[in-house]
Amino acid sequence: MNHSSSRSHLIFTLTITQTDEKLQATMRSRFHMVDLAGCERLKRSMLSDGPAPGSSPSFPGATPRDRDQRREAGAINRSLTQLALVIHRLTQPVAGSGIRHVPYRDSMLTRLLADSFGGSSKTCLIITCSPLQKDREETK
Numbered sequence: 001m002n003h004s005s006s007r008s009h010l011i012f013t014l015t016i017t018q019t020d021e022k023l024q025a026t027m028r029s030r031f032h033m034v035d036l037a038g039c040e041r042l043k044r045s046m047l048s049d050g051p052a053p054g055s056s057p058s059f060p061g062a063t064p065r066d067r068d069q070r071r072e073a074g075a076i077n078r079s080l081t082q083l084a085l086v087i088h089r090l091t092q093p094v095a096g097s098g099i100r101h102v103p104y105r106d107s108m109l110t111r112l113l114a115d116s117f118g119g120s121s122k123t124c125l126i127i128t129c130s131p132l133q134k135d136r137e138e139t140k
Contacts, residue, residue: 013032032116
């Protein structure tokens, strides 16, 4: 785990609006730059050097800060799982009814990025990951 990381997602959205007076038409474009927090195994991210002072019986060795980090890591992992589910649903063929439920509303992350996945949107993904053997399982 990168201990200097802020452990959060960052979304920067630039909205550009163009108006054509002659045609009385307005076109709006959005550009999202997104930096997603890394998905880490809770067991690995909570490794400790032994029992810590003030640790709780439910998480031996865990301090209040450790428990906060554990909750934060869980929330990040849930939002990344929801993003993966949205992408998976969008890539599946539509069933016989012609209606496909895409769970955009199940996380704030997917709500904010919903317009990036449909219509005439273009999406580019840049991934950074560790080349180390010990990180292979987390890079899948």
